[in-house]
Amino acid sequence: xxxxxxxxxxxxxxxxxxxxxxxxxxxxxxxxxxxxxxxxxxxxxxxxxxxxxxxxxxxxxxxxxxxxxxxxxxxxxxxxxxxxxxxxxxxxxxxxxxxxxxxxxxxxxxxxxxxxxxxxxxxxxxxxxxxxxxxxxxxxxxxxxxxxxxxxxxxxxxxxxxxxxxxxxxxxxxxxxxxxxxxxxx
Numbered sequence: 001x002x003x004x005x006x007x008x009x010x011x012x013x014x015x016x017x018x019x020x021x022x023x024x025x026x027x028x029x030x031x032x033x034x035x036x037x038x039x040x041x042x043x044x045x046x047x048x049x050x051x052x053x054x055x056x057x058x059x060x061x062x063x064x065x066x067x068x069x070x071x072x073x074x075x076x077x078x079x080x081x082x083x084x085x086x087x088x089x090x091x092x093x094x095x096x097x098x099x100x101x102x103x104x105x106x107x108x109x110x111x112x113x114x115x116x117x118x119x120x121x122x123x124x125x126x127x128x129x130x131x132x133x134x135x136x137x138x139x140x141x142x143x144x145x146x147x148x149x150x151x152x153x154x155x156x157x158x159x160x161x162x163x164x165x166x167x168x169x170x171x172x173x174x175x176x177x178x179x180x181x182x183x184x185x186x
Contacts, residue, residue: 001048004055006076006151010063013070014039020068027066029059041070052150073162078155079114079122088125088144089132105135126152 013020015036024034024043032043043063049055060072077084082100086093098104110131112121129148132138138145163169 001050003046003048004052005044005046006052006056006059007042007044008056008059008063008072009040009042009074010070011073013041013068015041017041017068023066023068024063028062029066032059052147053154056150056154071162072158074158075154076151078125078152080125080128081120081122085123085125085128089129089138091137099135099137105137124152 016039020041021034024032029043029045031047032045035042035044043059045055045059047055047059049058056075060075063070063072080088082096083093085091086096089096095104100109102109108131110123110127112123113127114122126148129138129142129144133140133142133145160166160169
């Protein structure tokens with residue numbers, strides 16, 4: 001079994017929730033550190049499992065069945081800044097900045113997807129890690145790639161589950177798929 005490190009953010013509980021740590025520990029989260037950002041709660045896990053998916057899904061189950069009315073909202077970051085990219089990829093921030101600016105590499109670094117005009121733009125980690133592998137900056141068989149894909153899919157599932165407009169989102173997705181199919185036919 002491998003050891004997987006990941007962070008889950010929660011809703012439905014705060015730092016003031018009575019018995020929070022004890023309930024999570026009793027529910028099987030004895031491999032997690034309970035952390036707070038203000039009053040918000042997140043758990044940093046070091047969980048042994050056969051796969052990352054198994055580790056995360058079992059942690060979600062443990063949290064949501066702890067009797068706290070807690071709900072997992074996200075796993076790790078699918079959106080990352082330059083410093084995050086550097087740390088996750090094992091490169092320096094300067095190296096990533098040079099790749100982003102086109103001073104090195106193919107000048108095809110993925111564009112940011114959030115806060116594009118701000119001082120701290122964000123990128124989809126999955127897109128960046130795939131690009132880093134294509135550029136030969138990380139090994140093509142790096143577990144970072146598969147893990148980024150798993151985390152991205154899990155986060156999309158968590159977001160869809162939390163959406164009050166789930167049917168509307170699914171309808172938009174269906175319309176987009178039909179549009180793509182229609183475009184390919186023409």
